[in-house]
Amino acid sequence: MGDMTRVTIDFDTSHLIFPTLIAIILGLLGLAIVLRDHARLAEAGVHWHRTWQHMDKPRFLGVLGLTLLYFTMMVPVGEIWPNTGMGFLLCSIPYVMAAGLLFMHARAPRQVLPLLIVALVGPTFVWWLFTYPLFLTLP
């Protein structure tokens, strides 16, 4: 018994011990879930189909697409004026505006105007706050 419980840790491979153990536990738990919920898992296709059907696709996919574009553009735009945070500022203004328009239900000028003001003032204030008082360089 004493020998069976004894463990020697090899320093060179010590980084793998805990992740391996956790991976095994995770696998076993995954297997237990599959065994218990096999009926529900078999109907996963229906569940996802229903989710897709009920989803507000323009808003959900739109905000994901806009966010992807926003993140992708921030660095290249910022590199045009390095260390000024312009990438953040010039990308955030259209992003806030576009996301706001996307989330809006009625786009009358009276409702768009406050959004336009927030889209201009919000990113500019944040850019100023982080660039000057806080001295943190934005992209």
Place this chain on the structure above:
Amino acid sequence: MFEFISPLFVSLVLGGTLVGIIFGAIPGMTATMAVAVCLPLTYSLGLENGLALLLGLYVGGISGGLVPAILLGIPGTPSSITTTFDGYPMAQRGEGEKALRIGIVASLVGGLISLLVLDLFAPTLADFAIKFSYVEKFLIILFALTVMAALSSDMLLGIFSGVLGIFISLIGTYDISDGGNGELRLVPPGTEYWLESGFSLLPVLIGLFGLAAILEQAEIGVPRGHSASEVKVGKHSRFSFGVFRGQGVNLVRSSLIGTFIGILPGVGGSAASIISYTNAKTFSKTPERFGKGEPGGIIASESGNNGLTGGALVPLLSLGIPGDSTTALLIGAFTLQGVQVGPLFIGNNPGTWDAMIFAMLIANIAMFAMMYFAIRYFAMVVTIPKHILFPVILMMCVIGAYTINYGIMFDVWTLLIFGVLGWLFTKLRLEVAPFIIGFILGPSAEIYFVKSLESFGDVTIFFTKSWIAVVLWLLIVGSVAGAVLMSKKKQRIAEEPV
């Protein structure tokens, strides 16, 4: 002793409480999101001032949830779910203002009782925990994870979520500064440059609690805001403290239940309010009135969820284990300032400890004063259009993720990855709270586990090291057994013919 008190400190608590109430009062936005979004602002504030802001946000955020719960029947935060049961019927019969004030007073009492427990209990627990070796520390984490999983809506999925969090936290280098060998693991080829240090905690948190919440709202089409005409505070029945007559036991019991639930790791405010409400109904002489506008229901729910605030800080400050998802974010504030929370924290940082207690006290009083006297204005917060708020929050999430490690763009992508993952979690019925606690505690669990084996060379050490280890194992087994029994009972009830 109170060197930390300055006009800035007090202003930050007051400002944090105000913003927290606003976040809490807007359905779909939570105290956790408020803390996540404002975390980067603490960067240059210093630890005490930063915590002043975040604790104000925490107390305000939990309390603000009662506004839409009562006026619209929609819980502003998950912890206000049971407030809707009696608050909304009261509002419908023209007693909105009275219901709101009952909730505000109950929130104050719940917050203050939990603060007292925090002040008395956390240092004692920390003093005790100082004696723990790696073995006991590992078992404490194991206990935290089992309790959290046991109290999840689905134990198996709860455990899976927690273990998944640990697994993802292990991605990257086994850090030499923690006694590791500096080797990479679990890093896909080609991503070594970005994942050398794994995923940063704060972008993960901001993604899971900020972006994911907005994606959920986008999925359902970002519901229209409520018009001012829908918000009826009501004038038919004035509030008086007489309504609390005969509710003393309910108030104290619910506050203590909330505090106790808060001490349990990873169990959120919704559990605190539900258990408090259920108890209040069970012990009431008039249980039939609950759900129809009974003030006792609001008192139980709101004192219970605010009782959570101090309780959740007990395991964080004495053991380094967050009590709920919002206190998990507070770890981020400590990390930003290079301070580690754990058993040594209170003893080594008495000034910060005093500052936290003082900030919580001011936050609770400020929450009461602001909401009690200006409730009609806060009621209007629910009309703020989400199409303006959400894009600004998204931008703040980006700022938070980017600045957290002095400007690393990969952290912004981490935010997106975990935002989408957080949304997927809700679809797959996985639980975010166990995941995040697993993610936070994973690296410590690894160190304690491996170092225990390196030191003692025998796996039996986890059972034989000390009487504390034995007690912890009994607690672990007890929590799992309790959860299994509860789950079977639930299943039996569900299968019983109606």
